[in-house]
Structures are given as structure tokens and as C-alpha cells.
Amino acid sequence: MVVAGVDVGAATAKAVILRDGGIAGFAVLPTGHDIQKIARKVTRLALAKAELTMADLHYTVGTGYGRRAIPFADEAITEITCHARGANWVIPETRTIIDIGGQDSKAIRLDARGNVLNFVMNDKCAAGTGRFFEVMAKVLQLPLDKFASPELLGQHPWKISSVCTVFAESEVVSLRAEKKSREDIIAGLYQAVASRVGAMARTIDYEDLVVFTGGVAKNKAMARALEEEIGHKIVCPDEPQIMGALGAALFALKKV
Amino acid sequence: MFEGVEAYRELLTTCDFSPEEIDNELPRLKKAFDKAGLTVEDVKRCRERMITYFEADTLRGARMALGLHIRAFVDMVMAGEEHDVRIYGHLPLMAGHCVLGAAELARPDAYIGLPDLICHMVLGAFFNKLDPLLEASEAWCLPAGLAHCGCSQAKIGGRLTDVVPPATLHVSAGNYCDEAPKVDEVLAYHFKEPVVWCNRCQDESFDDPPMDDRHLKYFSANIRRTKDAISEAVGAEVTNQMIMQTMMATEEVGKEFKRIQDYRAESDPSPISVVTTDMAAALVGIDMTPRGLSKVAEMMKVLADEVQDRVERGVGVVPKGAPRVMYAYVLPFASPAVGKAFEEAGLNVCVREGYGSMPIWSRREEIAKLDPCDIVAGIFLHNPTLVKPRWRADVVVLGYNKAKLDGIVMLPHYSCRVFGTDFPMMRDMVRKELGDIPITVLETDVFDPRYYTAEQARTRIESFSEMVRAAKASAA
Numbered sequence: 238m239v240v241a242g243v244d245v246g247a248a249t250a251k252a253v254i255l256r257d258g259g260i261a262g263f264a265v266l267p268t269g270h271d272i273q274k275i276a277r278k279v280t281r282l283a284l285a286k287a288e289l290t291m292a293d294l295h296y297t298v299g300t301g302y303g304r305r306a307i308p309f310a311d312e313a314i315t316e317i318t319c320h321a322r323g324a325n326w327v328i329p330e331t332r333t334i335i336d337i338g339g340q341d342s343k344a345i346r347l348d349a350r351g352n353v354l355n356f357v358m359n360d361k362c363a364a365g366t367g368r369f370f371e372v373m374a375k376v377l378q379l380p381l382d383k384f385a386s387p388e389l390l391g392q393h394p395w396k397i398s399s400v401c402t403v404f405a406e407s408e409v410v411s412l413r414a415e416k417k418s419r420e421d422i423i424a425g426l427y428q429a430v431a432s433r434v435g436a437m438a439r440t441i442d443y444e445d446l447v448v449f450t451g452g453v454a455k456n457k458a459m460a461r462a463l464e465e466e467i468g469h470k471i472v473c474p475d476e477p478q479i480m481g482a483l484g485a486a487l488f489a490l491k492k493v
Numbered sequence: 494m495f496e497g498v499e500a501y502r503e504l505l506t507t508c509d510f511s512p513e514e515i516d517n518e519l520p521r522l523k524k525a526f527d528k529a530g531l532t533v534e535d536v537k538r539c540r541e542r543m544i545t546y547f548e549a550d551t552l553r554g555a556r557m558a559l560g561l562h563i564r565a566f567v568d569m570v571m572a573g574e575e576h577d578v579r580i581y582g583h584l585p586l587m588a589g590h591c592v593l594g595a596a597e598l599a600r601p602d603a604y605i606g607l608p609d610l611i612c613h614m615v616l617g618a619f620f621n622k623l624d625p626l627l628e629a630s631e632a633w634c635l636p637a638g639l640a641h642c643g644c645s646q647a648k649i650g651g652r653l654t655d656v657v658p659p660a661t662l663h664v665s666a667g668n669y670c671d672e673a674p675k676v677d678e679v680l681a682y683h684f685k686e687p688v689v690w691c692n693r694c695q696d697e698s699f700d701d702p703p704m705d706d707r708h709l710k711y712f713s714a715n716i717r718r719t720k721d722a723i724s725e726a727v728g729a730e731v732t733n734q735m736i737m738q739t740m741m742a743t744e745e746v747g748k749e750f751k752r753i754q755d756y757r758a759e760s761d762p763s764p765i766s767v768v769t770t771d772m773a774a775a776l777v778g779i780d781m782t783p784r785g786l787s788k789v790a791e792m793m794k795v796l797a798d799e800v801q802d803r804v805e806r807g808v809g810v811v812p813k814g815a816p817r818v819m820y821a822y823v824l825p826f827a828s829p830a831v832g833k834a835f836e837e838a839g840l841n842v843c844v845r846e847g848y849g850s851m852p853i854w855s856r857r858e859e860i861a862k863l864d865p866c867d868i869v870a871g872i873f874l875h876n877p878t879l880v881k882p883r884w885r886a887d888v889v890v891l892g893y894n895k896a897k898l899d900g901i902v903m904l905p906h907y908s909c910r911v912f913g914t915d916f917p918m919m920r921d922m923v924r925k926e927l928g929d930i931p932i933t934v935l936e937t938d939v940f941d942p943r944y945y946t947a948e949q950a951r952t953r954i955e956s957f958s959e960m961v962r963a964a965k966a967s968a969a
Contacts, residue, residue, distance in 0.1 A: 353956065
């Protein structure tokens with residue numbers, strides 16, 4: 238039995254293929270502007286890794302911002318519900334998820350079965366999202382992957398605005414003009430995001446185990462800053478970016 | 494006649510105007526719409542929105558309500574030409590309502606209205622053209638991005654753009670928030686229009702008793718002062734009897750509206766959209782004079798009868814068995830798409846905060862001995878939603894249990910210090926009473942549609958719907 242979960246987010250599209258209850262393949266691609274096209278492409282890529290084709294799919298669940306625009310999806314479920322299910326499958330002890338994606342961030346509290354008990358979401362503002370890092374990497378003229386390097390993290394972080402990406406950008410430009418250390422600026426930026434996301438997550442009374450998901454979770458420096466901010470140990474799954482797609486695939490599996 | 498007249502006629506037909514009424518009202522309406530910058534294309538879109546959001550194609554009561562809103566808008570815009578005396582209230586007026594409405598009895602030719610709410614409903618909810626008013630106020634005195642209340646911005650913007658004619662007197666609601674009285678101070682300064690501030694002391698703690706004597710006396714003295722100022726403005730005394738008469742007219746509307754609320758709370762499937770219900774209910778704040786309230790009561794009876802008919806036929810706006818949720822306290826006035834998004838996500842938004850709480854009128858014998866100004870003050874100070882988070886939480890718990898609900902949607906408002914700050918406390922208090930029930934807090938703005946969109950909120954609304962369904966399934 239082959240099922241798929243397809244998560245079309247603001248920055249990346251992800252697909253997970255489950256065959257006989259196990260992950261047979263997954264893929265991640267930049268979303269671009271054509272949701273239908275990228276959904277098909279990322280699914281085909283994930284299927285190809287499992288030596289399968291679209292014809293092998295028995296059921297597909299779409300999730301993410303583009304969930305309703307995936308033409309071959311049998312059902313759409315929100316990414317909040319899917320993230321909870323995916324993280325619960327990978328790490329059953331998960332009780333809180335902090336997810337930082339390309340354009341939003343969210344905190345989800347869940348029960349032992351992966352049901353959502355409470356959630357909070359920042360989808361109005363780039364502060365505390367992957368977009369914040371993209372903007373800052375550009376200002377500091379660093380490629381995004383370099384921006385995430387632990388060796389570029391200063392010891393004396395500058396206090397930078399956590400409430401607005403535009404304000405923070407202005408601050409970084411000023412700090413650069415004052416020839417402040419780039420490493421300390423970057424450390425300050427991590428703190429700003431951690432502060433913003435931590436404040437949001439506190440409103441749902443997070444419990445251990447806290448799992449960090451989304452594309453930004455691949456950034457170890459961010460995970461560390463968040464851990465310091467919330468005072469809880471944070472666990473990152475091996476593939477934090479695909480939790481939503483995985484959860485969607487698990488919902489698909491229940492349907493067949 | 495004028496270009497596009499058919500579109501105007503269709504709009505008025507959709508608003509339950511008779512052919513004779515259309516012939517009579519069309520010139521005034523066209524003049525008012527022109528003044529507000531509304532084009533024939535706007536008129537066409539408005540009619541579509543009335544059908545999309547407010548069930549204008551299926552409920553005559555809804556059409557009547559839409560018509561009353563449109564009439565109120567035209568009356569307001571034309572008031573500069575048609576009335577010598579114009580008295581304006583300001584949302585949230587609440588306590589001054591009956592006193593203001595009673596002014597009509599003292600001076601039948603005076604215009605009495607709430608321009609901010611009228612603009613929000615007609616220019617916002619129906620025409621989706623509130624932005625020019627908001628931007629006009631921002632360009633002048635309430636800068637963008639500084640979280641000024643959209644309600645106040647609409648009033649200032651309306652005056653600046655001449656959609657709202659000059660006032661003889663502004664009755665300012667210093668009994669609820671701080672923004673409204675400050676904005677009226679700006680009006681007094683800039684337009685030289687007199688203001689009377691109806692204040693109350695806001696120094697009570699959460700658990701103070703409801704009828705604290707000091708608060709009551711101070712507040713009722715302010716209402717008396719407001720009554721005197723209105724009497725002076727209209728050139729005739731607003732008597733206690735007139736206030737009582739206005740209160741009775743409000744009660745008549747309340748009786749019919751309660752029928753609708755009870756059907757919504759007790760029926761499955763839900764017989765009427767929350768968006769339609771709120772639109773009709775807003776008229777209590779708009780047509781506050783006895784004459785206006787009698788028309789609202791007539792509309793509300795027609796609507797309640799239609800809702801009853803739907804209940805008997807098993808007709809609903811969401812599928813039978815949909816999870817039942819409460820909303821606390823107000824869905825956006827200017828953006829009906831938000832309320833609709835809940836129903837599109839399969840939720841039965843069937844109960845509003847306050848459902849099940851004891852109405853003040855149940856103590857009629859007790860309050861009949863009081864001075865009407867004391868009664869008005871008492872009604873306000875007994876309204877948990879308007880006064881204290883502690884009571885609000887109690888009322889939410891009461892309504893949740895009474896209506897056997899599955900979840901609660903809390904709607905704090907960006908730009909509103911009162912409604913923006915209560916919710917964290919309320920949520921905690923409700924959780925202490927009801928445990929880990931599904932609650933979502935959806936930040937929005939009742940008065941300014943630029944700070945949110947239904948599309949932006951859709952993921953959160955759908956996630957909440959999935960959460961409530963999962964909790965319901967687990968419980969079963």
C-alpha cells in the first residue's frame with residue numbers, strides 16, 4: 238500500500254511516500270510560484286527515490302499553505318494537525334512542537350496520540366520566521382547556509398529588535414556601519430528570533446519533550462538559542478523539514 | 494435618471510425596498526452614495542456581498558436588516574441637509590444608548606446616530622470600502638501603525654471626508670475605553686463641535702461586587718449630566734419617561750433576538766449564519782431611537798420566524814453534527830469573511846459570549862423603583878462582557894455548559910486595549926473551570942480589516958476545527 242503526504246509551504250514543498258507503513262522516500266524542493274507544478278514534481282521525485290510512480294499512489298493528503306491547490310490530493314489537512322502527527326510518529330514522547338518555517342512559526346501542544354491540544358501561530362509577521370534569516374543573511378552578505386554556521390556565532394550578542402524584520406534590518410545596517418563584529422550581530426539575531434518564538438510558545442504552556450521542526454530546525458545555532466531562551470531541552474528530528482508531509486502521509490495511510 | 498440606475502434598483506430590491514420605496518428613496522440614496530464615493534461598480538459588488546455573506550437570497554429578515562443598515566447610512570450622510578440638530582454617539586456607547594435614543598422623543602426632527610458603526614457596517618461589511626476613511630484619519634491625526642482604534646478612525650475619517658456631517662453634540666463613551674473620549678477631544682478641537690463625556694470610574698478590581706455603590710453613583714451622575722447636555726443640544730428636555738420608553742423599545746427587539754439566539758444554541762443543524770445574525774444584531778446599536786427600534790423589532794420578528802421555520806424543516810447553514818463553538822465576544826464588523834471562514838471550516842458558531850447569563854430585565858421589579866439613569870448605569874455595570882474579565886470568564890463557562898459546546902474561539906482585537914488585554918486572563922480562568930477544552934485565540938480586529946484577512950486566518954481556523962473534531966472523537 239503506497240500513500241503520499243505533500244506539504245506545500247511558503248518556501249519549500251515536501252513529499253513523503255509511505256509504503257507498507259514505512260518511509261519509502263521523501264523529497265524537498267523550493268516552492269516557486271506554481272503550486273500545482275511543484276506539488277507534482279516533488280511527489281514524483283519522492284516516488285522515484287522509492288522506485289515508484291504516481292500510478293502507484295493509493296491516497297494522498299495535502300497540507301501546508303498550498304494544500305487546497307494540490308490537484309491530485311484526495312484530502313487537505315492543515316499543517317498544524319499534520320506536524321503533530323508526524324512528530325508523534327518519529328518521537329512518540331513529543332508533547333510540544335516548535336516549528337519555524339519559511340514564512341511562519343508555530344508552537345503546538347499535543348497528547349500521547351499526536352492529537353493537537355493547543356496551538357499558537359505567528360503568520361502575520363516575518364519576525365521569528367525563516368524569512369527573517371533570509372533578510373538578515375542578505376544584509377550581512379552571507380549565503381544562508383553560511384549564516385547558520387556555528388563558527389560564525391559571536392560570544393557577545395548584540396540586542397536586536399525581535400518585533401519587526403524591517404526594524405531589525407535597520408539595526409543591523411547601523412551596527413554594520415559602526416563596524417560591530419558580524420559574529421556578534423549574528424548571535425544577536427538568533428537571540429531575537431528565539432525571544433520572539435519563545436514568547437509565543439509560552440502562551441501554550443509547553444511541556445517536555447519539546448521537538449523543533451521546520452526548515453529552520455536544521456540550524457543548530459538556532460536550536461541552541463531557543464533552548465537557552467525557553468529553558469527546556471530541545472530535540473531535533475533527523476529530517477525536521479518533512480514532519481508536516483510525514484503527518485499528512487500518516488493520515489493518508491489511515492484512509493486506505 | 495442616471496447611469497447604472499438598474500444596479501441601484503437591484504440593490505434596493507435585495508434590501509427589501511418596495512418598488513414605491515425605491516422610486517422615493519433613489520435620489521437621496523444616489524446623492525448619499527456619490528458623496529461617499531460609491532460607484533455603480535461598488536453597488537454591484539455590494540449586492541453580491543449581501544448574497545454571499547448575509548443570506549440575502551434566502552431570508553427576508555436578512556434583506557430587511559440590510560435595508561435598515563442602508564437607510565441608516567443614507568440618513569446619516571444626508572443629515573447635514575435634512576436635520577438642523579445632529580447628535581452622535583460613539584461606539585462603544587453602551588450606557589448612553591437609551592438616553593441618546595430618547596432624544597428623538599424630545600426633538601422628533603433631530604438626527605440621532607452612531608456614525609462609526611454605520612460606516613463600519615455599510616462602507617466596511619457591505620461595500621468593502623472603509624479604507625479611505627481610515628486612511629483619511631491616519632493622514633491627519635491618528636497615524637498608521639500606532640494601534641489606534643479603527644472605530645475612532647472611521648468617525649474622524651468620516652468627518653474629514655464629509656461622509657459624516659458636522660455634529661451639534663458628540664456623546665462620548667468615556668465609560669468603556671480611553672481611545673473614544675480622546676478622539677472626541679480631537680473632534681472638539683479641530684471641528685469646534687461640542688462633546689459631552691459620559692464617564693465611569695474604571696478603578697475596580699476583578700472581584701469587586703457588581704453593584705458597588707460608589708461606581709454606580711458616579712456613573713449614574715455622569716449619565717444624568719449627559720442627559721442634560723443632550724436636552725440642551727436638542728432644545729427640549731429628555732425626560733425620565735422618555736428614557737424608560739426607549740428602554741422598553743430596546744426590550745422588544747431583545748425578545749425577538751433572544752428567540753434567534755436560542756434557536757441557534759439549541760438546534761442542529763444551525764439554522765442561520767453567525768454572520769447574518771451579527772449583522773442584524775448590530776442594528777440595535779444603529780437604530781437606537783424608539784422609532785428606529787420599532788422597525789428593528791419588526792425585522793427581528795420576521796427573521797426569528799424564518800429561523801423557526803428552518804429549524805422545523807431541519808435546514809441548516811453547516812452540516813448536522815458539526816462541532817459547536819462559542820465566540821467571545823465580537824466577530825469583525827467590517828470583514829464578514831472571517832465569520833464565514835469558521836462555517837466553511839465546518840464549525841457551528843452557535844453561541845456568543847453572554848449566552849445563558851441572566852438578563853437585567855429579570856429583575857424588573859427591583860429596578861422599576863429606580864431612576865432611569867441609575868438603571869442604565871446598573872445595566873452597564875451588570876454586563877460582564879463590558880466590565881470585567883472575571884465575570885466574562887464566569888459567563889463564558891456558564892454559556893459553554895448550558896449550550897453543551899465543543900470549543901471556544903476567543904477574538905482579541907488588535908488596536909483595542911480593552912478587548913486586547915482581557916483574553917489571556919479569561920483563557921486561564923476558563924481553563925481552570927473547564928479543563929483542557931479546545932480554545933483558540935484568533936487575533937483580529939473588529940474595526941479595521943487591513944490588519945487581518947480571512948485567508949490569512951484560514952489555516953488557524955481549520956486547525957482549530959480539526960482540533961475540536963479530534964477532541965470530540967476522543968471523548969466519544
